[in-house]
Amino acid sequence: MNKTERNHWVFRAHVLDRSGALTSIASAFSNEGVSIDTVVGHGSEFLAGTDGSVVLTFCCSEEEKDKMVRKVRRLSKVTRLEEQPYESQSLRKSAIILTNRELKPIDVVGERAFLTSELVKSNANGWTYLLAGSPSDLDPVLERLETGGIVKDIIYSVLSL
């Protein structure tokens, strides 16, 4: 991987006081000019004062990502940090989508593997599916379905480790 080429990354930070930690993590990213794409809080409740983990995704070069690793690890509210490329097969992403037709197996072929797909319900509005797979497989599928006018709505999507 080229050190200066921009890539998509995922951080999972184990933190004390999640809302405080989010502030300092967001501040660290902002001060380095790196934009956070998505933030997900893990735990039973995403409340101030509770410990748990925070997952966030962002785009930057590997060099910048390494710097962010060093900076975020040094924050007082971060107890542990795991980092992975967005393409990592150990990452999971799920989405619930509403389509205007029934999906075919070819529709859910990812870059490396088939997505898990399950029809949740169908009615006059359309077909509701749960899709799951690695983000690098799921994201292109979603993009393809949207571009092809098959997806009426992405009801929910979530990243997990």
Next chain:
Amino acid sequence: MTEERGLFMHPHIDEELDSGKRLEKVVDLIEIAGGLPSSTVLVVGGHRIEDLRLVESARDHGIVDRIILVGMKNRITKAIEEVGIEIDQKDILPADNDEQIARATVEFIKTGGVDIVLKGAISTPIINRNMLPLAIRSTVSLATVFDAASIAGGRPILLTDAGVTTVCNFGRIQDLVRNAVDVARTVMGIDRPRVALLSANEKQIPSLPSTWIGLETAKRSWPDAVVCGPLSFDLATDPESVSIKGLPDVPNAAEVAGRADVLVCPGIDTANTLYKTISAMNKYGEASLASITVGFPMPYIILSRSDSLETRLVSVALSAVYVQRSLQKHVTPQPAAAAAAVSKAYRVLAVNPGSTSMKVALYEGDRCVQQDEVACEIIVGGTAAQRNIQAEQLTGQVLNLLDKWKEENIDAVAARGGFMPRPAEKLSGGSYLVAEKCDGRIIVDETIVSAVRDHPEREHASNYGAPVAAMLAQKLVVPALVVDPVVVDEFSPEAEVSGYEPIVRRSTSHALSIRAAARRASQDIGRPLEEINLVVAHLGGGITVAAVRGGKIVDNNIALLGGGPFTPQRAGDLPTGELVDLCYSGRFTRDELIAELTKKGGLQSYLGTHRMEEIEQQIAAGNKRASLAVDAMVYQIAKEIGKAFVAAGCDVEAIVLTGGLTYSKVVRETLRRRIIRLAPVIVYAGSLEMAALAAGAIDMLSGRQTPNRYKASSSVDTSRNIGGTNI
């Protein structure tokens, strides 16, 4: 080095005695500041895009709520539009160039209401020159709080001074310690910070000043800190290095070595190099740092153009935490007992007779409520009866003034002490009782009154101080005293030796002014007078440069014809051979020669005038002779200060300048440039004498000090009376 290899332990390294929560990481200051009341920030030269983005970010974090921009209005308006920041129009202070921007800033600061000043797009020398008169401490310094993964386990440490203090002499280092301890306590939440005075070596090396400055500083008592030095960087910050090398044999090593909270560098070069190293680590993501300039009424932020955005934002947060917590400390109500102790404002009548006029002032506590200078012609010499008549006339003039002021209810009278004959034991500094109140009656101490009136060591207008005070005491039925007479003599034994056995050096000085300036400097520095050494120069018609050690004037030039620098009217030191020839030239009688050397010497002899306003006008008009004469006078004063610096032991906290000559900008600034390398320079322009007289009486009335009693020598040597002179 103490041999404790392998035994060194820090059993309590994690056990802090701090009352508040200790700062864990420097970037936490952003959140901490956001949780405190918001601050008002003023940006000097407020049209730079990055500064506006910075203060807007600080506002987003809840650190700042009001932003004031000083600068060129059109450029500020354009920048505001570009950044999309909301600024109230009344918070834009228009000014057309850097000088105007600096002046407008200082004027606005004086009105109050500014919590933080941020230097923006303005010339640094111009804004600093305008800001400097606002300084409230003798040293303005830069404190940098940092944490770095590879230093001290990543815990926050304060470093000073990487950017402001260019000359780090002994006194300046003491100030740096004080400023740093203040920031560490306020911002880092450490009640008693561990301070390391950095050096290249822990042993005393004469050619390495940081080793002896570090040791002497560490030996002093520091109530709010544990100070250790000299220490090398590794022994200050790394417990493992201490384990390997052992505890250094320097004061407080057991408490500070390996776990210092504050690093005081021996000079700006070391501090700046460390700062830049930490900055480089910050850019790699391994360190965070923030800086604050202290010594002004509010934090002043000067950011480097190469500072990261994080450093800039955390510096604003650091300043906000410092100012808001300082405000919280200051509003803490005083204990009732302390408030009661200062509630009584004694009213003191201060009297200072001079040869052509007499200064009279009324003080209520430390506040001067009335003052005047009445013309009078004091005739020195004469018989005892004539002197008594003169004293009665002066007393009448003071009483008339009281009538004119419509002032009553005086608690005491304080007067300037004169040339009272020196008793067998040397006169120590302080107050001498002239009249006391017993059972509603006033009892005058005739010993001191008659001694100074009838048998003074030398004739001088100030000899009327005690007789006038005694008469006023009887009229007003209040006690009276004289304060720090000119013959106060606290010389060290070696200072008494002149170099010619029959002549003994006896102190004659502006003791009142010197001791008042020393007391005030001790208050401003924040250390007891007994614990510090100062050089104090009274620069007036006469000049005394004194070495003050532990509150005592241990040496000075003999201000009256005894040498030292020349003054506006006095000749000062003269080559002995030529002086002897002059004595025997037949041109002068003894009294004429004394008058010649005390009234027609100095600047008067070179320029035909001794008035500094006139001389400064001559210099401004290009008069090179005037310029050279003033330069030479300043040069001689600086040399005398150098002598006093050595007499004070070289570990001088500050050089204090006072007296009327300090009003002269030429004298003040050229002198400051010549001596700044020795110690910090504090200037109290004008005279402190009247306030010092009042303070002496208040100390007596409040019971803080018991006045001395003058004991005359069994044989008063009147043969030393050499006629009318000035001091």
